[in-house]
Amino acid sequence: MEQLDPRARSDIYGRRINRTSSPLRRRSVPYASIMLGSVLPVLLMADLMPLLPSLGFLMLLGWRMVRPGVLPLWAGAPLGAFDDLFSGQPFGSAILLWSLAMIAIELIETRFPWRDFWHDWFAASLLALTYWSAALVISGAPLTPEMFAVAAPQAALAVLLYPMIARLVAWLDRFRLSRARTID
Numbered sequence: 166m167e168q169l170d171p172r173a174r175s176d177i178y179g180r181r182i183n184r185t186s187s188p189l190r191r192r193s194v195p196y197a198s199i200m201l202g203s204v205l206p207v208l209l210m211a212d213l214m215p216l217l218p219s220l221g222f223l224m225l226l227g228w229r230m231v232r233p234g235v236l237p238l239w240a241g242a243p244l245g246a247f248d249d250l251f252s253g254q255p256f257g258s259a260i261l262l263w264s265l266a267m268i269a270i271e272l273i274e275t276r277f278p279w280r281d282f283w284h285d286w287f288a289a290s291l292l293a294l295t296y297w298s299a300a301l302v303i304s305g306a307p308l309t310p311e312m313f314a315v316a317a318p319q320a321a322l323a324v325l326l327y328p329m330i331a332r333l334v335a336w337l338d339r340f341r342l343s344r345a346r347t348i349d
Contacts, residue, residue, distance in 0.1 A: 194340065196240075198337055199221050216319075221247075223289075223330045226270070226330070227330040227333070231285075231338065245260035254300060255303060270288070301316060
């Protein structure tokens with residue numbers, strides 16, 4: 166068996182030790198995924214309202230619940246402004262609601278640091294339903310029973326989508342922290 170030069174052997178294994186991910190990827194993936202989630206419901210639009218719930222808001226909840234330290238507390242304001250541009254809501258509604266949601270999640274994290282997935286799902290569902298009802302009130306549309314009946318599937322879908330959003334956020338977080346492959 167041929168003996169490798171020690172410097173060549175350390176070079177082979179040295180590339181895998183102390184590897185770091187791309188700083189651009191570490192910083193941009195959470196924001197880009199939330200912004201993409203804000204744009205997607207526009208693609209499936211019914212006559213009056215989108216068929217999907219606010220995926221951007223659900224992605225924000227997912228990132229904040231799955232990876233609490235990634236997004237700063239103030240991130241709700243600029244991401245909410247981006248969502249307001251695409252959602253059709255009055256400008257400033259998502260800024261306010263997303264900022265309040267970030268503060269509420271921060272309070273939940275300080276009060277219950279030992280939470281698990283079920284607590285996160287319950288908290289995200291409660292926040293999503295609160296966001297849904299507040300967005301209906303802020304929209305300026307007449308609040309009739311028919312409006313609630315048409316919008317109720319969005320609320321149910323928001324509650325049911327959170328586990329998939331959390332799984333997607335976990336996958337995106339692994340991608341965010343992975344080392345970019347280099348061609349040798």
